[in-house]
Structure formats: C-alpha cells, structure tokens
Amino acid sequence: MFKSFQRQIALWFLGLSSLVYLACTCVGALFIFASQSHSMDEELRVVASQIGHAIDVSGENPTFRDWLRVVETEPARSLITMQLFDPDGKLLEHYGPVGIPKLLKDTTEFTENGQQMRIRQGPLLHKGLPVGYLQLELPTRKRTEVTTEFLITMSIMAPFVILGFAQIGKSVSTMAVKPIEQLVATLQRFVADAGHELNTPASIIQARAQSLERKLKKEGNKYEEDLQIISKSAERMGYIVKDLMLLAELDSKTQYKSESATDFKSVVESAIAEFGERFEDKDVLLQSEIIESANVGASQDTLRGIISNLLENALKYTQPNGLVTINCLHSTPTNEVRLIVKDTGIGIPADCLPYIFDRFYRVDQSRDRTSGGSGLGLAIVKALVETAAGHVLVESVPSEGTQFTVILPTAKVPVGTTNS
Ligand SMILES: Nc1ncnc2c1ncn2[C@@H]1O[C@H](COP(=O)(O)OP(=O)(O)OP(=O)(O)O)[C@@H](O)[C@H]1O
Ligand SMILES: [Mg+2]
Numbered sequence: 001m002f003k004s005f006q007r008q009i010a011l012w013f014l015g016l017s018s019l020v021y022l023a024c025t026c027v028g029a030l031f032i033f034a035s036q037s038h039s040m041d042e043e044l045r046v047v048a049s050q051i052g053h054a055i056d057v058s059g060e061n062p063t064f065r066d067w068l069r070v071v072e073t074e075p076a077r078s079l080i081t082m083q084l085f086d087p088d089g090k091l092l093e094h095y096g097p098v099g100i101p102k103l104l105k106d107t108t109e110f111t112e113n114g115q116q117m118r119i120r121q122g123p124l125l126h127k128g129l130p131v132g133y134l135q136l137e138l139p140t141r142k143r144t145e146v147t148t149e150f151l152i153t154m155s156i157m158a159p160f161v162i163l164g165f166a167q168i169g170k171s172v173s174t175m176a177v178k179p180i181e182q183l184v185a186t187l188q189r190f191v192a193d194a195g196h197e198l199n200t201p202a203s204i205i206q207a208r209a210q211s212l213e214r215k216l217k218k219e220g221n222k223y224e225e226d227l228q229i230i231s232k233s234a235e236r237m238g239y240i241v242k243d244l245m246l247l248a249e250l251d252s253k254t255q256y257k258s259e260s261a262t263d264f265k266s267v268v269e270s271a272i273a274e275f276g277e278r279f280e281d282k283d284v285l286l287q288s289e290i291i292e293s294a295n296v297g298a299s300q301d302t303l304r305g306i307i308s309n310l311l312e313n314a315l316k317y318t319q320p321n322g323l324v325t326i327n328c329l330h331s332t333p334t335n336e337v338r339l340i341v342k343d344t345g346i347g348i349p350a351d352c353l354p355y356i357f358d359r360f361y362r363v364d365q366s367r368d369r370t371s372g373g374s375g376l377g378l379a380i381v382k383a384l385v386e387t388a389a390g391h392v393l394v395e396s397v398p399s400e401g402t403q404f405t406v407i408l409p410t411a412k413v414p415v416g417t418t419n420s
Pocket of ligand 2: 373378
C-alpha cells in the first residue's frame with residue numbers, strides 16, 4: 001500500500017517539476033527573445049543617430065553625404081540595409097541590398113524571402129520641414145540564433161534534469177511516507193493491544209457467566225465468586241474503555257491553549273487526602289514535603305488526572321512499609337512548577353524506562369491482568385502533561401524506587417479562568 005502511495009508521490013513530484021522546468025524554459029526563451037529585440041532596437045537607435053550626421057538634407061532630396069565613414073562604424077556594419085526615401089515614400093538611395101523598396105511606417109518587423117528584419121524609420125527634417133525618410137533594416141538572425149541556442153541547451157539538459165528530479169522525487173516520497181508509515185504502525189499496534197487488553201476481561205466475563213449458568217441449573221449456592229469476577233472484569237473493561245476514550249480525546253487536542261489556570265497546591269492536597277486511606281490500608285506511608293502554591297496553565301481535571309495516575313502507580317508498585325513522598329515546587333525565575341512523586345517501590349529496569357509511557361506497556365507483562373494494570377496510566381499522564389505544554393521525566397533504580405517529575409509552565413491567565 002505504501003509502495004504505491006510512495007510511487008504516486010514520486011510521479012507527481014516528477015510531473016510537476018518537469019512542468020516547472022518546461023515553464024522555465026518557455027519563460028527563459030521569451031525573456032531572451034524580448035531582450036534581444038530590445039537590444040536590436042537600441043542598436044537601430046544608435047545607428048540612426050550616427051547616420052543622421054551623414055545625410056545631407058539641404059538639397060532637393062536627402063542624400064548620404066559621408067556614408068562610407070558611417071557604414072564602417074561597428075553598429076552600422078551589422079545592418080542589412082539603409083534607405084533614404086523622399087516625402088512621398090519613393091526610394092532615393094540605399095546602402096546594402098535593396099531590401100523592401102518601400103516605406104514601412106506601421107510595422108517593426110517583416111519577412112522577405114524567408115529572412116526576417118527588424119526595421120526603424122524616421123523623418124528627415126530640414127528647417128523643421130520633412131524632406132524625406134531614413135529607413136534602417138536589421139536582420140533578426142542573431143536573435144533567432146541566441147533563442148534557439150538556449151532552447152537546444154535546455155533540451156539537452158532536460159534528460160539529466162528529469163533524472164535528477166526523479167531522484168529527488170524518490171527521496172521526497174520516502175521522507176513523506178515515513179511518518180505516515182510509523183503512524184499507521186503505531187495505530188495497528190494500538191488496535192492490536194487494545195483488542196488484546198479488552199479480550200481478557202471479556203473472555204473472563206463470558207467464562208464466568210457460562211459457569212454461573214451451569215451452577216444455576218444445578219441450583220447450587222456458590223455464585224458469589226463468579227459474580228465478583230464478572231463484575232470486576234466488567235469494571236476493568238469499563239476502565240480500559242474510559243482510558244482509551246480519554247487518550248483519543250487528548251490525541252485530538254493538537255494545540256496547547258493557555259486558557260485556564262489552577263492552583264496546583266490545592267489539587268495536590270486534595271489528591272493526598274483522597275488517597276490517604278488506601279495508602280494506610282496497604283501500610284505505605286504517604287508524605288508531602290514542600291507543597292508550594294503555584295498557578296498552572298491547566299484545568300483542575302488535567303492536574304487531578306496527572307497526580308492520581310502517579311499516586312495510583314506509587315501505591316501499586318510499593319510494598320507495605322514503603323514510603324511515597326510528594327513535592328510541589330514553584331520556580332519563579334523559570335516560570336515552572338515541578339511535581340515530584342517519589343517511591344521506595346519495586347523500581348523499573350533501565351531497559352524498560354524508554355517504553356513506560358507507551359500505551360499498554362507494562363514492565364511485567366505476565367502479571368495477572370485482573371490485579372495488574374492495563375498499561376495506560378502513564379500514557380495518559382504524558383498526554384495530559386503535554387496538553388498543558390509540560391513534560392514528564394522518570395528516574396528509577398530497581399528494588400530501590402522510582403521518581404516521576406512533572407514540569408509544567410505557570411499560568412499566563414489568572415486562577416479561576418477555565419477552558420472555553
Ligand atoms: N512507580 C512505579 N514503580 C515501578 N514501576 C512502575 C511505576 N509506575 C509505573 N511503573 C511501570 O510502568 C508500567 C506502566 O505504567 P502505567 O501506569 O502506564 O500502567 P499500569 O499501572 O500497569 O496500568 P494502568 O495505570 O493503566 O492501570 C507499569 O506496568 C509498571 O510496570
Ligand atoms: Mg498505572
């Protein structure tokens with residue numbers, strides 16, 4: 001699929017660049033043609049002004065007085081014909097071939113016997129009165145030669161240029177397709193993982209429901225365990241679906257808008273209060289050290305989502321008698337807030353650290369999925385942090401503990417403002 005897409009992009013690129021090359025050739029040829037015509041006019045103008053002195057207009061008819069000297073000058077030599085006409089348009093004298101023996105008042109170019117000429121003609125005055133006309137004719141051969149030369153050069157270069165474009169097109173198409181390929185691969189992996197994750201609780205629900213049905217048929221009395229597992233699996237499926245929906249929503253938010261501000265301190269404190277009992281139940285000490293007040297450019301839900309996922313993990317992956325500490329520090333010079341959640345839990349091996357923010361990634365893949373998580377919590381944390389224009393760091397030593405640091409910019413709007 002990608003190969004044909006890539007080929008299509010390369011062909012489009014090649015086609016468009018060839019068209020541009022063709023257009024450049026045409027424009028170039030027109031430009032050369034126009035500039036050559038302009039320099040021919042200039043040449044005719046110079047010659048006309050030089051010849052003016054060599055025409056005797058004092059007699060009955062104008063005549064070349066000193067034309068030999070004039071025609072020996074450089075510009076005049078390239079002329080084909082110089083003609084003198086009387087006021088009625090009758091040819092009086094000429095230098096070079098006769099050319100067209102008539103006055104051509106309303107034209108700049110003409111073709112005679114297959115040869116094209118550019119002409120210039122002007123009146124000859126004596127004491128303010130017209131006594132005749134001077135007509136100059138210049139062959140356009142040089143202009144044709146220069147323009148043809150340009151076109152031939154461009155045509156000779158064309159195959160090499162097209163080859164070059166084809167090569168560039170190939171590289172461009174490879175570069176263009178690469179991120180799409182990666183995106184599709186991520187999407188495919190994501191769908192496969194999501195299917196896998198949902199499949200487990202779904203099959204448990206099905207198996208237990210069937211078992212319950214059988215037991216009910218026998219009128220037995222031990223349904224409690226089945227019912228618990230069914231409801232737990234359904235609940236887990238619900239969580240996964242909810243997390244997936246949240247991630248999809250966060251994925252669709254492409255741009256950070258600093259339109260909300262929340263005091264991080266109050267959210268941290270309420271999260272600590274909320275989790276307190278669960279930490280006590282597991283005999284893990286939850287301690288807050290420095291909790292500074294700071295306005296963060298994110299909604300309350302965003303901040304709550306970040307903290308609760310980090311505390312959820314700290315609780316899950318720290319054994320009884322362990323310690324979890326929270327710090328919330330506000331740095332005024334850098335305009336950022338740091339939330340640090342540190343635990344003395346099982347830690348994460350160094351080779352797993354680069355993947356822990358990936359969707360559905362768990363260090364211990366073999367852990368029973370009913371007790372372990374589905375690997376979406378940290379992906380949600382990362383996505384939430386990014387919607388608030390921040391980033392998250394992790395440091396961990398296996399068997400010693402893990403530290404997550406969330407860095408968020410402070411709000412640019414006052415507290416209480418919410419996303420529109
Ligand atoms: N504080 C921690 N200590 C040790 N390992 C951790 C910690 N936090 C995360 N991990 C590891 O990173 C993995 C990914 O964490 P994440 O929160 O994304 O998933 P989860 O906790 O397994 O599931 P979920 O959060 O979706 O219920 C975890 O499975 C765990 O192996
Ligand atoms: Mg988690």
